[in-house]
Amino acid sequence: MVIPVHDVNPVNRTPWVTYALIAANVLVFLCTPGTFGPAGGESATEQLCRLQAFLDQYALVPRELIHGRLPGAVPTGEVAVGAQGPGCVVGPPGYDKSPVLSVLTSLFLHGGWLHLAGNMLFLLIFGNNIEDRMGHVRFLLFYVVCGYAASYGFALLNDGSAEPLIGASGAIAGVLGAYLVLYPRARVWVLVPFLVFLPLRLPAWLVLGFWFVLQAVYSKGDAVSGAGTVAYTAHIAGFVAGMVIAWPLRAGTPPPPEPRGLLFGRRARPTW
Incomplete structure (x- = not known):
């Protein structure tokens, strides 16, 4: 997997929405129970119960979204000690x-x-150009629509799942899909792990196309990001939604600047 670090594609306006989305994601993460480990004299079990209660309230659960059936009992965030040891108290929401x-x-x-860091890195690198092309308000709406498309795409294929689905990656996948449509020839500096991290400058169509192919391959064993794995079908749905929405903008999108003198991270020799 390549790691993008910068794209050679300048913008004409400050991407305030992209910065605001990154700030909001970081702020919410810092406020999420368990981010800094157990608080005060809190035990690991108490921390886990608070986190479960938090996710049950704010995370997407495919079964709830598709069938509209909310559970009658959820973790309350409190801990009780039973015959088998401490556990989370369950009660009406x-x-x-x-x-x-x-x-x-x-x-x-x-x-x-x-x-968090992986998602925000991709949003920072690719989101600014999409916001620059769409404008602040339309980009925000685009981001949310792609997030919903990704979430519904995953939930429809996993409608019986009660595992929480979390993360901005579905919406950010939409940003990547739009970037592939609008700026396929833009150059992206990436780090390729091969014994050491090799810096290369590759066209966006190669970087993002390779990313999409990986999601499709990994989707054979799809699972949910909240459980420590990745909802690859959500990435695919968000990516396709981003491509479809951005397609009408292709004709009026100016091409990115073509860097000269560098080829795949190394200076090219002149031809005579």
């Missing part, structure tokens, strides 16, 4: 949850520092 709205809130939840 003390909140009203909208499964449709939970799609939006789940886009700002992440399962760990690496999950």
